[in-house]
Amino acid sequence: MHLVWFRRDLRVLDNLALSAASASSSPVVGIFIETPQQWAEHQLAPTQAGLIQARLEALREELKALNIPLVVERANDFTEAARTVAEYATQTDAQAVFANHEYELNEVKRDERVQADLAARGIAWHTYADRNLFAPGTIKSGKGEAYKVFTPFKKACLRALDNLDLSPRRAPSVREETSVVRDIFSQLAPIEFVYPTVDVSAWVSDEKGILDCLREYCRERAADYKKHRDFPAMDGTSQLSPYLAIGALSPRQCLARLQAENGDWREPDTGAATWLSELIWRDFYQEVSAQNPAISKRQCFLxxxxxxxxxxxxxxxxxxxxxxxxxxxxxxxxxxxxxxxxxxxxxxxxxxxxxxxxxxxxxxxxxxxxxxxxxxxxxxxxxxxxxxxxxxxxxxxxxxxxxxxxxxxxxxxxxxxxxxxxxxxxxxxxxxxxxxxxxxxxxxxxxxxxxxxxxxxxxxxxxxxxxxxxxxxxxxxxx
CATH class of the missing domain: 1.10.579.10 (DNA Cyclobutane Dipyrimidine Photolyase, subunit A, domain 3)
Known part of the structure; x- marks a missing residue:
């Protein structure tokens, strides 16, 4: 059995860890860990917690259609979360755990713990660079160094787009139902967070609805992004950032749809090119955070x-x-x-x-x-x-x-x-x-x-x- 640890990658489509776990005929099970104490320390907004919970409920149904159960457990913090995943993998006789990289300092330490724990139990640990267009460390200067200024980083990213396959991955095929999977399905409990949440019904949470929002934006409004984005009384921005933040949408999906709907996406000063710059800004800040762990310790870059x-x-x-x-x-x-x-x-x-x-x-x-x-x-x-x-x-x-x-x-x-x-x-x-x-x-x-x-x-x-x-x-x- 293969266990997929969902974190900030709450989607079926274009999920590298899920795709890799599903590449063989082995049964697949998903797991998500609520970490209320850690979330409180990280100042997680109740609005975002509400969106995560709503998205998990939709994700459970989307995975169920593929015969993949989604288990939601609770652990106080990242240390307990790592132990919970390792113990669950042991209990279900998982051969491997699959996850997508996270780059913040506490998250890196958490994954080092779970990797060591799994290795001691004889369970493989596989991770994938899924969060960005370009994973931190991928885009380097001519001297082989990380960029510290956005504009040259952006230019390097645009050049790299020509040489990499950034097309989104399809959903896994429907899995064969096994007795182990049936048992897990029968034991699934309702998803109820102890962490404070607020109603987020104003935001869609199912994958189709989220992708519809992406398509509508790229088709109808991205062309005017540069012209309208600075005026808050106008509906000039995509408002897709909540879905990118929790991984309900991937930047590859955004890029693919932008390219499909806007032939001028490479032309300077167009709305599409300006929106692409915002996706690259997201990569840039991930790069800076990953290359400079002191930022996660609340220190100034300068x-x-x-x-x-x-x-x-x-x-x-x-x-x-x-x-x-x-x-x-x-x-x-x-x-x-x-x-x-x-x-x-x-x-x-x-x-x-x-x-x-x-x-x-x-x-x-x-x-x-x-x-x-x-x-x-x-x-x-x-x-x-x-x-x-x-x-x-x-x-x-x-x-x-x-x-x-x-x-x-x-x-x-x-x-x-x-x-x-x-x-x-x-x-x-x-x-x-x-x-x-x-x-x-x-x-x-x-x-x-x-x-x-x-x-x-x-x-x-x-x-x-x-x-x-x-x-x-x-x-x-x-x-």
């Missing part, structure tokens, strides 16, 4: 970032979290996050810049809060985005480039449509006045139930420049 003396005002942090900063685009974005578990990408940059450059709060506070809320939370991408915004990561935004939250709102939500949707108190503020509602209220003697700005952007910008300059003047080498 070591001078550890010298930044953050003010870390908890009152200001609460105002930021609750969308009560007095800066409408920031507050609307945080309301979107808090109410839906998702935030538009342009807004992620705006609120991250505001937290680190206006409120002078450690980017790690924001990183943790995002992970605790985001349905598409992914360690590498979330960490990379926050370090970029805080100017302490690879390919970082220069510390002297500080987003003005008011002008960002005026530029990307000029008529205030997005702001009014998420801040009902500002619905009566006319036109572009919505970006500085207190000026309008005072000028026209109006009353609004909305806080005044918690900080003065111009003053905070000067403080941020001084704070970063002081840290930068203690030069150290990056990883």
């Amino acid at each position: 070591s001078w970032g550890e010298s930044v003396v953050w003010e870390n005002d908890s009152t200001l942090f609460e105002a930021w979290k609750n969308g009560k900063t007095g800066y409408p685009i920031v507050d609307a974005a945080m309301q979107q996050l808090n109410q839906t578990g998702w935030m538009h990408n342009r807004l992620r940059m705006i609120v991250a810049s505001f937290l680190t450059k206006d409120l002078l709060i450690d980017w790690r506070w924001g990183e943790d809060y995002f992970m605790s809320k985001l349905i598409d939370g992914d360690f590498a991408s979330n960490n990379g985005g926050w370090q970029w915004s805080a100017s302490v990561g690879t390919d970082a935004q220069p510390y002297f480039r500080i987003f003005n939250p008011t002008t960002q709102g005026e530029r990307f939500d000029s008529d205030g449509r997005f702001i009014r949707r998420w801040i009902p108190a500002l619905k009566s503020v006319p036109g572009k006045h919505v970006h500085q509602p207190w000026q309008w209220a005072e000028k026209y003697a109006q009353s609004i139930d909305y806080p005044r700005p918690v900080v003065d952007h111009a003053k905070q910008r000067k403080k941020a420049l001084a704070l970063f300059e002081a840290a930068k003047n203690q030069p150290q080498e990056s990883f």
Whole structure:
């Protein structure tokens, strides 16, 4: 019997571990381990936990059609999870365990434990690079080194596309039913997490529905991605990131569908090419995380970032979290996050810049809060985005480039449509006045139930420049 350990690869189609396990006539069984204590330490959002649970329920039915049972067990943390998998493999007389690579530090240590435990039991351990278009360590510079800047990494990836078969794998064939498999099916219990979950019925969870979303996006909207992606009031992004985050969708599937529906996907400045760049950004941050384990220990990529003396005002942090900063685009974005578990990408940059450059709060506070809320939370991408915004990561935004939250709102939500949707108190503020509602209220003697700005952007910008300059003047080498 072959055991497939599902982690962040919750799909039947284009799953390398599942395909490999199914290559012979051996019976196949799937297993997933809920790790509530580990998830809590990793700030797993209840929205994402809800999506994982919903996806597991659908995945169980999809695998059942192939005569592959999916067992869901519980272990407190990764150490217990590794032991649980090894013990289950022993109990079911599995000859081998199949899994797809994960690259974060705790996950790597977990897999080293299970590999050693399985080896002691005489059980084989097979893993596959399934999570990215290009596995970490695959794309290297001419000197054989890992890239630390996105643009040359992207160019190398685009060149490599010509030489690799990145076509998605088909679903395994229907397995022959055996007595062992029948026994496991008869003992399956309902999937019930003890970890907190919230309702995610607004998101599809079956594989067909997810693939339909991918097809619709690539066919109908990807061509306009470059033109529309920065405007949060528009339906300009794919919103497929939650499925990529939990592995319900693979980047190979995304690339294949993009190519099928957009003949200009290689042409610079097209919507399709711009969306492909986002898939490559995902690979890049996975690369950075895998090559630099210190990132998983909450360290800045640029070591001078550890010298930044953050003010870390908890009152200001609460105002930021609750969308009560007095800066409408920031507050609307945080309301979107808090109410839906998702935030538009342009807004992620705006609120991250505001937290680190206006409120002078450690980017790690924001990183943790995002992970605790985001349905598409992914360690590498979330960490990379926050370090970029805080100017302490690879390919970082220069510390002297500080987003003005008011002008960002005026530029990307000029008529205030997005702001009014998420801040009902500002619905009566006319036109572009919505970006500085207190000026309008005072000028026209109006009353609004909305806080005044918690900080003065111009003053905070000067403080941020001084704070970063002081840290930068203690030069150290990056990883």
